[in-house]
Each structure stands twice: as C-alpha cells, then as structure tokens.
Amino acid sequence: xxxxxxxxxxxxxxxxxxxxxxxxxxxxxxxxxxxxxxxxxxxxxxxxxxxxxxxxxxxxxxxxxxxxxxxxxxxxxxxxxxxxxxxxxxxxxxxxxxxxxxxxxxxxxxxxxxxxxxxxxxxxxxxxxxxxxxxxxxxxxxxxxxxxxxxxxxxxxxxxxxxxxxxxxxxxxxxxxxxxxxxxxxxxxxxxxxxxxxxxxxxxxxxxxxxxxxxxxxxxxxxxxxxxxxxxxxxxxxxxxxxxxxxxxxxxxxxxxxxxxxxxxxxxxxxxxxxxxxxxxxxxxxxxxxxxxxxxxxxxxxxxxxxxxxxxxxxxxxxxxxxxxxxxxxxxxxxxxxxxxxxxxxxxxxxxxxxxxxxxxxxxxxxxxxxxxxxxxxxxxxxxxxxxxxxxxxxxxxxxxxxxxxxxxxxxxxxxxxxxxxxxxxxxxxxxxxxxxxxxxxxxxxxxxxxxxxx
Amino acid sequence: xxxxxxxxxxxxxxxxxxxxxxxxxxxxxxxxxxxxxxxxxxxxxxxxxxxxxxxxxxxxxxxxxxxxxxxxxxxxxxxxxxxxxxxxxxxxxxxxxxxxxxxxxxxxxxxxxxxxxxxxxxxxxxxxxxxxxxxxxxxxxxxxxxxxxxxxxxxxxxxxxxxxxxxxxxxxxxxxxxxxxxxxxxxxxxxxxxxxxxxxxxxxxxxxxxxxxxxxxxxxxxxxxxxxxxxxxxxxxxxxxxxxxxxxxxxxxxxxxxxxxxxxxxxxxxxxxxxxxxxxxxxxxxxxxxxxxxxxxxxxxxxxxxxxxxxxxxxxxxxxxxxxxxxxxxxxxxxxxxxxxxxxxxxxxxxxxxxxxxxxxxxxxxxxxxxxxxxxxxxxxxxx
Amino acid sequence: xxxxxxxxxxxxxxxxxxxxxxxxxxxxxxxxxxxxxxxxxxxxxxxxxxxxxxxxxxxxxxxxxxxxxxxxxxxxxxxxxx
Numbered sequence: 063x064x065x066x067x068x069x070x071x072x073x074x075x076x077x078x079x080x081x082x083x084x085x086x087x088x089x090x091x092x093x094x095x096x097x098x099x100x101x102x103x104x105x106x107x108x109x110x111x112x113x114x115x116x117x118x119x120x121x122x123x124x125x126x127x128x129x130x131x132x133x134x135x136x137x138x139x140x141x142x143x144x145x146x147x148x149x150x151x152x153x154x155x156x157x158x159x160x161x162x163x164x165x166x167x168x169x170x171x172x173x174x175x176x177x178x179x180x181x182x183x184x185x186x187x188x189x190x191x192x193x194x195x196x197x198x199x200x201x202x203x204x205x206x207x208x209x210x211x212x213x214x215x216x217x218x219x220x221x222x223x224x225x226x227x228x229x230x231x232x233x234x235x236x237x238x239x240x241x242x243x244x245x246x247x248x249x250x251x252x253x254x255x256x257x258x259x260x261x262x263x264x265x266x267x268x269x270x271x272x273x274x275x276x277x278x279x280x281x282x283x284x285x286x287x288x289x290x291x292x293x294x295x296x297x298x299x300x301x302x303x304x305x306x307x308x309x310x311x312x313x314x315x316x317x318x319x320x321x322x323x324x325x326x327x328x329x330x331x332x333x334x335x336x337x338x339x340x341x342x343x344x345x346x347x348x349x350x351x352x353x354x355x356x357x358x359x360x361x362x363x364x365x366x367x368x369x370x371x372x373x374x375x376x377x378x379x380x381x382x383x384x385x386x387x388x389x390x391x392x393x394x395x396x397x398x399x400x401x402x403x404x405x406x407x408x409x410x411x412x413x414x415x416x417x418x419x420x421x422x423x424x425x426x427x428x429x430x431x432x433x434x435x436x437x438x439x440x441x442x443x444x445x446x447x448x449x450x451x452x453x454x455x456x457x458x459x460x461x462x463x464x465x466x467x468x469x470x471x472x473x474x475x476x477x478x479x480x481x482x483x484x485x486x487x488x489x490x491x492x493x494x495x496x497x498x499x500x501x502x503x504x505x506x507x508x509x510x511x512x513x514x515x516x517x
Numbered sequence: 518x519x520x521x522x523x524x525x526x527x528x529x530x531x532x533x534x535x536x537x538x539x540x541x542x543x544x545x546x547x548x549x550x551x552x553x554x555x556x557x558x559x560x561x562x563x564x565x566x567x568x569x570x571x572x573x574x575x576x577x578x579x580x581x582x583x584x585x586x587x588x589x590x591x592x593x594x595x596x597x598x599x600x601x602x603x604x605x606x607x608x609x610x611x612x613x614x615x616x617x618x619x620x621x622x623x624x625x626x627x628x629x630x631x632x633x634x635x636x637x638x639x640x641x642x643x644x645x646x647x648x649x650x651x652x653x654x655x656x657x658x659x660x661x662x663x664x665x666x667x668x669x670x671x672x673x674x675x676x677x678x679x680x681x682x683x684x685x686x687x688x689x690x691x692x693x694x695x696x697x698x699x700x701x702x703x704x705x706x707x708x709x710x711x712x713x714x715x716x717x718x719x720x721x722x723x724x725x726x727x728x729x730x731x732x733x734x735x736x737x738x739x740x741x742x743x744x745x746x747x748x749x750x751x752x753x754x755x756x757x758x759x760x761x762x763x764x765x766x767x768x769x770x771x772x773x774x775x776x777x778x779x780x781x782x783x784x785x786x787x788x789x790x791x792x793x794x795x796x797x798x799x800x801x802x803x804x805x806x807x808x809x810x811x812x813x814x815x816x817x818x819x820x821x822x823x824x825x826x827x828x829x830x831x832x833x834x835x836x837x838x839x840x841x842x843x844x845x846x847x848x849x850x851x852x853x854x855x856x857x858x859x860x861x862x863x864x865x866x867x868x869x870x871x872x873x874x875x876x877x878x879x880x881x882x883x884x885x886x887x888x889x890x891x892x893x894x895x896x897x898x899x900x901x
Numbered sequence: 902x903x904x905x906x907x908x909x910x911x912x913x914x915x916x917x918x919x920x921x922x923x924x925x926x927x928x929x930x931x932x933x934x935x936x937x938x939x940x941x942x943x944x945x946x947x948x949x950x951x952x953x954x955x956x957x958x959x960x961x962x963x964x965x966x967x968x969x970x971x972x973x974x975x976x977x978x979x980x981x982x983x
Contacts, residue, residue, distance in 0.1 A: 097949065099970060150802070150804070177948055180945075180946075187942060188941075189932075189942060189944075190943065195948055196946055196967070198947075199947040200944075203919070203922075206925055206926055208925065292941075293940065329950075439953060454675055455672065455675060456675075458554040466667055468784060472748070473748075474951050502828055505826060505827050508746070508824050508825075509815065509823060511826055512815055748982065823961075
C-alpha cells in the first residue's frame with residue numbers, strides 16, 4: 063500500500079518540525095518522516111526521559127514544546143525509524159521508499175540536516191577517536207559519557223556544549239582545543255551582539271567549563287592519534303598550528319576519547335537522487351540551493367520540492383527554525399505573511415556566515431597526512447593511493463579517484479570522505495563533487511528490493 | 518603540447534587506450550583526446566568481463582580468445598595492479614530448452630578451442646556451494662576472467678605515456694578535418710590537432726564522430742543496469758550466469774531483456790546484472806528492472822536475499838546492429854579508422870581489437886582475418 | 902536494566918540506549934575489524950552516517966550499533982570482516 067500525504071517532510075529536527083507545524087497549521091495534511099527512534103534530530107536528540115533530557119540540553123523547552131505540538135497535531139502523521147532508501151519522481155509523483163513502506167506526495171520538504179565534518183589525520187580510525195557529534199549523541203540520546211579522559215577538539219562553537227556536557231556529567235575533559243585564535247571573533251563583534259542569546263549561551267558553557275577547571279586552548283589541533291597494545295586510543299599528538307593549519311610545534315596528550323568536529327557537512331544525498339540544483343558555499347560545503355521561499359530548482363514539472371535547515375547551508379537551530387517555517391508556509395500555499403520570519407532568517411543567516419569566517423578550516427590540514435593515512439575509512443584507501451590516482455593515473459575528479467581507488471565506494475557511500483577528496487584536489491581547477499544520483503540512498507537487502515509492491 | 522603526433526585517438530576508454538598502447542609500443546607517437554577523463558564513459562560502468570563463454574563460434578570468439586591471453590600479457594608487461602583474475606565462469610541452465618541449448622553451445626565451443634566443461638549435480642555445487650539446489654546442470658569455463666576496467670585502463674594509459682604518448686582530457690572534438698578524401702586532424706574546444714591518422718574509439722559517441730567526418734557508423738546505446746552489494750565474505754566464486762544470457766546478448770530486440778549474472782569481486786562486493794534495452798541515453802533508473810535483477814539473482818543464489826545492496830548504476834553499451842565490433846578503415850575517408858561498437862564485451866575484446874587495428878594501420882598481417890569487423894559492412898545501408 | 906550478550910558474555914544496558922552506548926558503558930570499544938588491515942574500529946560518527954560501528958546483531962551483520970536500540974536478550978557480536 064502506498065501512503066499519500068499532501069505534503070511530506072523528511073527530517074524531524076528543528077527545520078523539519080517547524081516546517082510540519084507551519085504547513086499543518088495552514089491547513090495541509092502532512093507526513094513527517096524521520097530515521098531516528100524519536101523526533102528532535104541531532105539538535106534535540108533526547109532519551110525520552112524528561113528529567114535526564116532537561117539536564118542535558120540548553121534550550122530543551124523550546125524543543126519539547128515543538129515536538130509536543132507536532133505530535134498533538136491531528137493534521138500531522140509522524141513516521142519514526144523510517145529511513146528512506148530511495149527517492150525518485152515517477153509520473154509526476156515523488157516516490158519515497160523505506161524498508162517497509164512506500165510514500166508518495168507532490169510536495170516535499172527536505173530537512174535532512176547535517177553531520178560532523180571530519181578531517182583525516184594519522185590514527186583517526188582508532189577506536190576512541192570520534193566526532194564531537196558522536197560524543198554529544200551518546201550523552202543526549204543515551205545518557206552516556208564517551209570516555210574517562212576526553213579531548214574535545216576541532217573548531218566552532220559546537221565544541222563548547224560538547225565539552226561542557228561531558229564535564230558537567232562527571233567526565234574528565236582533559237582539554238578543549240579550538241583551532242581558531244583566541245579573539246578570532248573580535249572583528250565580527252557587531253554581528254555577534256545582535257544575537258545576544260547566542261553570546262549568553264556561549265558564556266554559560268564557558269562558565270560551566272571553568273567550574274570544572276577545564277582548560278580551553280586556542281590555535282591548537284589534534285594532528286595524530288596513537289593506540290595502545292589493544293588497538294584503543296591512548297594519546298593524541300596536539301599541535302600548535304598557524305592560521306593556515308600548518309604545524310608549528312607539538313605535544314602529547316593522554317586520553318581515551320578524542321571528540322573532534324570541524325564544523326558540519328550538509329546532508330544533500332536526497333538532492334542527488336531527486337536531481338535538485340546544488341551549490342558550493344564559501345567554506346567549500348556542497349548545499350541544496352533554494353530561493354527566497356526555500357524552493358529548490360529541478361526539472362520535474364508538477365511537483366514542488368523545498369529544503370530547509372542545514373542541508374541548505376549549515377547555520378544553527380535559529381536559522382533552521384526560520385527556514386522550516388518559511389518552507390512550511392510556502393509548501394502549504396499559505397496566504398499568511400512570512401515577512402517576520404524572513405527577517406529572523408536574515409539575521410540568523412548573517413550570524414551563520416560570520417561563524418564560518420571566525421572558524422575556518424584551512425587547507426594546511428593536508429600537511430598532517432602521511433602516505434599511510436586513510437582517506438576513505440570504509441574501503442581503507444590511503445593518501446598515497448589517492449595521490450597515485452591523481453599524479454600517475456590521470457584522475458581528474460573525485461569521481462575518477464573513486465573508481466580508481468574505491469575511495470567513497472564503501473558502506474557510508476562517500477559521506478565521510480567525499481568532501482575531503484574534493485579538497486585534496488583544491489589546487490587545480492577541478493569541480494567539487496556534488497551529491498550524485500544514487501538510486502540506493504542507504505543500503506537495503508536484495509531480498510527487500512526483490513519484494514512485490516515497490517514501484 | 519604535442520603538435521605532431523602520428524596518430525590522434527578520440528576516446529580514452531579501454532578501446533582507445535588499448536589501441537594507443539599497441540601503436541605506441543610499435544613506436545608511433547600517439548595523442549589521445551577525451552571529452553571527459555580516462556575511462557570515464559562505458560568503461561567505468563562495466564563489470565570488467567573478459568569472457569569466452571558467452572560467444573558462439575564466430576570471428577568474435579576468435580577475437581575474444583586472443584584478447585583474453587593478451588590481457589594476461591599486458592598484465593605482466595605493465596606490472597599488474599588492476600585486479601586481473603582468471604576466476605572462471607559457470608553457466609547454468611534452468612529450463613529443458615536452456616539445457617539443450619547450453620549443451621549444443623559447449624560442444625560447438627570446444628571445437629573452436631574453448632575449454633568448456635559440461636558439469637552437473639555435485640560438481641556444479643562444489644564450484645558454487647551457495648547455488649540453488651534446484652539448479653543441476655551447467656558448464657564450467659576456466660578461461661573466463663575479470664579485471665577492474667577503470668584501473669586497468671588508467672594503468673595502460675600510464676604505460677602509453679611512458680612510451681611518449683600524450684593525453685588531453687576535457688577535450689571535445691567539434692569537427693574532423695578532411696582534405697579531399699583524407700583525414701588531416703581534428704578541431705576541438707582546445708584547438709586544432711593535426712595528424713595523418715585519426716582513430717575513432719569514441720564508444721557510444723562513435724556514430725557522431727563518423728558523422729562529423731561525413732561518414733556513417735550505426736552505433737547506438739544499449740542501456741544496462743548493475744547492482745553492487747555491500748562488501749561481504751566470499752559467497753560467489755566464479756562469474757555465474759544463466760544460459761539465457763547468451764541468447765539475450767545476441768538478440769536485436771529493442772525491449773527489455775534480463776538474465777541473471779552474478780559474480781564476486783576481489784574487493785568483496787558482489788556484482789549483479791544484466792539488463793539490456795534500447796532506450797537511447799535515458800539515464801533514469803527503472804526500479805522495476807532493479808527488482809527483476811534482484812529476483813533473478815536470488816533465484817540462482819537464495820543466500821543473496823540477506824546481502825545488502827549498496828549501489829545501483831547504469832551504463833550504455835555501444836551497440837552495432839549485428840552485435841559485432843567495428844574495426845578497420847572508414848570506407849569513405851582515408852586515414853580515419855574505427856575501433857568501436859564492442860557493446861558489452863569491450864573490456865574483454867580490447868587488446869585483441871587494438872592489435873587488429875594496429876596491425877592493419879601498420880600494414881602487418883595479424884592473428885586473424887578482420888573482414889567480419891570491417892566498417893564497409895555498413896556503407897551500403899548508410900548510403901544517402 | 903536490560904541484559905544482552907556481547908561475544909557470548911552477558912552485559913547490562915539501560916532501556917532506550919543504543920547498542921554502541923551500552924557497549925561503551927561496559928568498556929567495550931571495538932565493534933568490528935576492518936576488512937583489509939584487520940584494524941579495530943569503533944563508534945565514530947554516532948548518528949548513522951559513517952557505518953564504522955557495524956556489528957553482528959542477532960546473527961545479522963552490517964547493523965549500525967549507534968542506530969540499533971538495545972533489547973533484552975539481544976545477541977551482539979564483534980564483526981570481523983578481515
């Protein structure tokens with residue numbers, strides 16, 4: 063049986079929740095699909111135990127109000143644990159398939175969010191090295207602290223809540239290493255003070271870290287990880303880096319977890335499958351391009367596709383909420399004015415743009431690589447193999463590298479390595495690899511594909 | 518930039534690059550042009566088949582046999598590294614008609630020098646332990662082989678460059694320079710290149726190249742889908758396919774044909790094909806075809822139902838109406854040579870085809886008579 | 902509390918936790934061994950993107966520990982692809 067809705071929203075984070083809410087309040091019948099066990103996305107990831115959740119989150123009230131509103135809305139049907147493995151347009155209908163169900167709609171809102179951006183470095187495959195998002199998901203979604211002595215590193219404001227969360231729940235944070243310089247935001251102070259809530263949030267984390275005597279170090283990065291005899295993380299090499307990310311000096315830091323985040327990568331995989339126009343942002347991230355109504359560009363007549371939140375460019379929850387609301391109203395063809403929402407979006411967008419400038423990822427990370435460093439974790443493709451493909455085998459694009467080395471052909475389907483492979487080509491005039499048409503978005507079994515009932 | 522090559526080759530797929538390898542080995546200065554990059558067209562969409570099993574006794578089978586051995590020679594010569602493996606093929610028959618047809622085929626192939634072994638029951642299941650119990654009749658072809666076609670082509674290209682050859686990617690041929698009835702070079706988006714010999718190895722684009730030169734070559738795309746599994750422990754040990762495949766390959770029907778083709782690769786993934794249909798360059802994925810491929814594969818190997826599918830992609834085989842490659846000089850334009858139209862067998866036939874063409878260009882006698890592949894066979898049909 | 906086994910040893914986890922989280926609480930950091938090198942791998946992205954936390958759960962391989970909720974009696978095994 064095919065499930066139909068006037069509007070389908072994919073993703074139950076801030077953007078998707080708000081999109082569903084606004085569209086439903088405008089009178090539309092909405093289906094909200096999410097792959098997770100609970101609504102909230104990464105930002106409002108929670109355990110479902112109210113007491114625990116309150117203690118884990120800044121700003122959880124806002125999230126639980128919105129989730130309650132969505133759950134209580136009779137016009138919204140929520141589908142959890144529903145991972146979409148294929149999306150296509152057939153006979154003027156958008157067809158979405160999960161393991162158990164097929165959905166169809168003529169109006170779609172993509173709010174698939176983003177995931178941590180990871181940079182490769184020697185030892186980044188050792189158990190204990192993880193993304194800051196993984197540490198955060200352990201805490202917020204499971205009530206578990208990632209390790210006994212944790213290094214939080216990378217760049218951006220996200221490091222603060224991760225470190226503060228771990229230390230305030232009894233974890234020992236042995237260092238917060240921010241690659242940017244201490245006063246990197248100073249030149250942008252005028253934009254920052256227009257967003258006082260963000261500044262207060264940041265100060266709150268810093269106070270919490272001070273209380274736990276956690277040291278924050280600037281201009282430093284984890285450039286290598288080392289395993290003990292069981293193959294588990296034992297220490298990391300920390301470098302003082304210059305503004306280009308080249309190593310000036312190093313020291314060793316003992317830890318059992320290194321939680322590292324280099325900002326976020328928008329999840330654009332559905333854009334590839336649906337043939338949506340994509341663009342490249344200043345920071346090199348590939349995004350779904352949208353117009354002022356959050357509408358995507360594509361060649362399918364008769365269907366409307368919108369995108370909101372991080373998949374259109376990483377910008378935080380305020381921006382995602384504003385974009386979701388605008389997309390929800392536009393998709394529902396509402397007459398209601400969204401001028402106030404547009405102002406909110408504009409302000410949040412400016413703030414997001416400034417964050418990218420304050421917390422850049424410079425190309426010097428490539429100097430951390432050794433020939434044996436893995437670029438593709440799934441297929442275990444080394445930097446040496448990637449270079450050989452480029453220098454000796456005439457690879458001219460990340461796609462060529464993929465076919466010649468299997469870099470990006472593994473289980474994650476290139477989600478972790480593709481952006482880095484694109485960056486390894488940066489010096490030449492090569493195109494960045496965009497999300498391409500993947501009929502299989504996430505793995506399914508052959509038996510599932512062979513079933514009757516799928517279109 | 519190389520302004521005085523002896524030969525310009527249009528197309529850096531396995532056919533163009535193999536041809537460049539043969540000619541540069543013979544001492545000629547080659548320039549390869551491709552609108553994309555090395556092996557970025559049909560070559561990158563293939564499974565890397567080097568098969569003798571799927572051909573009836575014919576000039577094509579002779580070409581396949583020679584090519585198969587040539588692949589192993591090239592492997593030695595350029596230092597390997599492209600997953601070449603004589604994995605062997607197993608063809609199974611499920612219907613009575615299929616069984617009769619397979620037995621006739623193997624008997625005829627043996628007369629042409631193919632090692633084609635009729636097998637049944639336990640012997641079949643010893644070769645492929647996970648094969649469905651209901652399948653009891655098959656044939657084993659130890660000569661069937663496989664390689665990773667894109668790496669193979671890229672590595673042969675490296676050898677061509679070591680021979681002094683040159684490759685310019687991102688170069689689209691916009692016209693073929695013809696003086697009287699002789700070719701003189703090509704005009705491209707990156708300028709003009711002159712040479713007394715131009716080789717059309719443009720795969721599915723070979724028809725357009727012939728047209729640019731004022732000649733005619735009926736090459737059309739024949740679409741195929743392939744499913745790729747997640748890496749799995751080795752379950753399939755040979756290239757295994759249904760005997761219907763041989764009939765489908767030879768069919769000229771425009772509508773969809775499918776037959777199960779299943780094989781494991783050195784990288785741990787399982788490749789599942791094969792579909793054939795003539796729908797132009799339609800790039801859309803047809804899920805109903807993917808479903809049929811999945812079903813057919815599970816019929817052969819029930820264990821595959823549990824295996825995860827990671828990717829599905831399509832490619833376009835360069836197809837000539839009589840299913841034979843086009844190897845030889847253009848009947849109208851002197852100095853314009855074609856090496857194209859290898860359909861789904863381009864990887865397997867590449868080194869032999871390159872040798873045939875190279876020998877013809879150099880005026881040497883070759884390992885077989887190439888008349889069956891001559892482009893002159895279309896000249897009457899194409900006369901305007 | 903929920904009981905499950907990891908490589909045949911009985912462990913305890915909290916209801917609602919992911920397999921990966923329950924393993925970490927029990928100081929188990931290795932989910933699988935990589936195919937070519939045999940190197941150990943564990944939780945990396947934590948949100949279902951990277952597939953590095955794949956395990957064999959109730960006999961089924963390639964399941965992501967970070968996305969699978971722990972269930973009473975669940976049989977979890979390290980996945981050795983090497």
